[in-house]
Amino acid sequence: MKKIMISLLMVAATLNAMAITYSGKVKVRLTSSDNQYCEAVVATSDALNDGLNNSYYAPFNDENKEVHLYVEFGGTRYAHFGSSAATMTNMPLLMKANSATSYTFTFSAMVGTIEIYDKEAGANIDKSQPYNFTIDAGEANTIIADRFIINYVAPAPVYDAQVTTNEYGWASFSYAGNLAPVDATAQTLYKGTISGDVLALDEVDYVKEGQGVLVKGAANTTYYFAVGNGSADFEGNDLRPTSAYSYPMENVFVLKGEAFLEYIGTTALKANKAFIQLPQSGASAPKRIRMVVNQATGVENAAVEVKAEKFIENGQVLIRRGNEVYNLQGQIVK
Numbered sequence: 001m002k003k004i005m006i007s008l009l010m011v012a013a014t015l016n017a018m019a020i021t022y023s024g025k026v027k028v029r030l031t032s033s034d035n036q037y038c039e040a041v042v043a044t045s046d047a048l049n050d051g052l053n054n055s056y057y058a059p060f061n062d063e064n065k066e067v068h069l070y071v072e073f074g075g076t077r078y079a080h081f082g083s084s085a086a087t088m089t090n091m092p093l094l095m096k097a098n099s100a101t102s103y104t105f106t107f108s109a110m111v112g113t114i115e116i117y118d119k120e121a122g123a124n125i126d127k128s129q130p131y132n133f134t135i136d137a138g139e140a141n142t143i144i145a146d147r148f149i150i151n152y153v154a155p156a157p158v159y160d161a162q163v164t165t166n167e168y169g170w171a172s173f174s175y176a177g178n179l180a181p182v183d184a185t186a187q188t189l190y191k192g193t194i195s196g197d198v199l200a201l202d203e204v205d206y207v208k209e210g211q212g213v214l215v216k217g218a219a220n221t222t223y224y225f226a227v228g229n230g231s232a233d234f235e236g237n238d239l240r241p242t243s244a245y246s247y248p249m250e251n252v253f254v255l256k257g258e259a260f261l262e263y264i265g266t267t268a269l270k271a272n273k274a275f276i277q278l279p280q281s282g283a284s285a286p287k288r289i290r291m292v293v294n295q296a297t298g299v300e301n302a303a304v305e306v307k308a309e310k311f312i313e314n315g316q317v318l319i320r321r322g323n324e325v326y327n328l329q330g331q332i333v334k
Contacts, residue, residue: 020045020047020048021045021046022043022045022082022111022112023044023046023085023113023114024111024112024115024151025042025044025109025110025114026041026042026107026108026109026110026111026114026116026127027039027040027041027108027109027110028041028042028093028105028107028116029069029105029107029108030103030104031067031103031104032066032067032097032100032102033100033101033102033103034098034099034100036066036067036098036100037065038065038068038069039069039079040069040070040078040080040081040093041079041080041082042080042081042082042088042091042093042114042150043056043082043083043088043111043114044082044083044084044085044088044114044151045082045084046085048082049083049084050083050084050086051073051074051083051084051087052074053082056081056083057073057080057081057083058078058080059077059078059079060077060078060079061079067096067103068094069093069094069095069096070093070094071092071093071094071150072092077094085151088151089153090150090151090152091150092148092149092150093116093149093150094143094145095143095147095148096142096143096144097135097139097140097141097143097144098140099140099141100140101134101135101136102133102134103132103133103134103135104131104132104133105125105130105131105133106130106131107127110127114150114151115151116149116150117148117150117151117152118133118147118148119146119147119148119149119152120133120147121133157182157183158182159182159224159225159226160177160179160225160226161175161179161225161272162222162224162225163222163223163225164221164223165187165216165217165218165219165220165221165223166219166255166257167219167220168219168257168258169216169217169219169221170216170255170257170258170291171214171215171255172212172213172215172239172254172255172273172274172275173207173213173215173273174207174211174212174213174240174241174242174243174272174273174274175207175209175225175241176209176241176243177209178206178209178228178229178230179206179207179225179226180205180206180207180225180226180227180228180229181223181224182223182224182225182226183223183224186217187215187216187217187223188203188216188217189203189204189205189206189215189216190202190203190204190213190214190216191213191214191232191234191237191239192238192239193236193237193238194238194276194289196286197288197289197290198290198291199238199260199276199289199290199291199292200292200294201214201292201293202294204234205230205231205232206228206229206230206232207225208230208232208234210241211234211237211239211241212237212239212240212242212273212274213239213274214239214255214274238276239274239276240274240275240276240277241272242270242271242272242273242274242275243272245268245269246268247266247268248266249277250277251277251278251279251285252275252276252277253275253276253277253278253289254273254275254276255273255274258291259288259289259290259291260276260288260289261289262285262287263275276289
């Protein structure tokens with residue numbers, strides 16, 4: 001047994017001493033609240049091939065320890081493991097807990113960048129200081145194989161449709177079915193109601209079949225949608241799906257930058273977008289339709305769009321901004 005242990009130590013020392021350039025390497029010590037511990041070394045290098053590399057791995061030996069820390073590859077556990085970036089991406093760092101529920105990771109011998117992700121915390125661990133964490137009582141004396149991940153890369157979203165915003169963070173969107181955002185907090189969806197040259201926007205929580213919406217998010221960013229429903233009321237929505245467009249249709253406006261401009265063309269509109277069709281034509285038709293997000297009161301939002309004009313009517317002080325009239329409390333006066 002002593003001879004075997006010496007051999008394993010020599011292999012481990014080789015991993016640390018071989019003359020290659022590591023893109024990332026770290027020694028991780030797992031310590032339980034009752035002072036039981038185990039260590040693992042993980043590394044990546046552009047000089048290493050995928051999978052096993054001679055002299056850059058050492059099989060795990062529990063040495064009768066109560067807590068274990070290792071990676072597993074090809075059905076074998078390794079206390080020291082260095083490989084290519086592809087092999088080490090999303091590689092689980094497994095731990096065996098003892099009866100304790102509180103643990104600490106400490107880090108040393110760090111080279112380059114190699115990340116360890118805690119799925120429960122939803123973030124990479126800060127290796128510049130000890131990392132304290134707990135496990136559930138039901139996880140005591142078990143192997144925890146799906147919490148800590150080396151060089152974690154989030155899986156691609158599962159989606160049925162996507163849309164990419166323009167340089168101003170806007171996109172029009174429609175779909176032949178009900179869709180819900182994959183990440184409801186990533187973007188905002190709006191329906192729109194036309195009043196003169198203003199498209200008043202009200203927030204909705206899904207994309208309804210046969211309706212157009214506007215998507216607001218970061219500039220030049222793709223957002224994802226999956227089959228699903230919401231609770232929003234689309235009554236009064238003037239955004240139409242481009243599947244409803246056929247040439248020739250008059251007074252059609254499409255999204256350009258931060259506004260809707262009249263569409264001049266003979267080709268079909270792009271699929272899964274939205275457009276507006278106005279009833280008026282000729283001199284009375286606007287050349288540009290601006291977008292205004294409706295707020296609880298509306299006055300604050302309109303203030304950035306149009307200069308306010310106060311006037312008195314029937315003994316009441318009112319404020320006119322664009323096509324709307326508000327009282328001093330910011331409520332729209334019909």
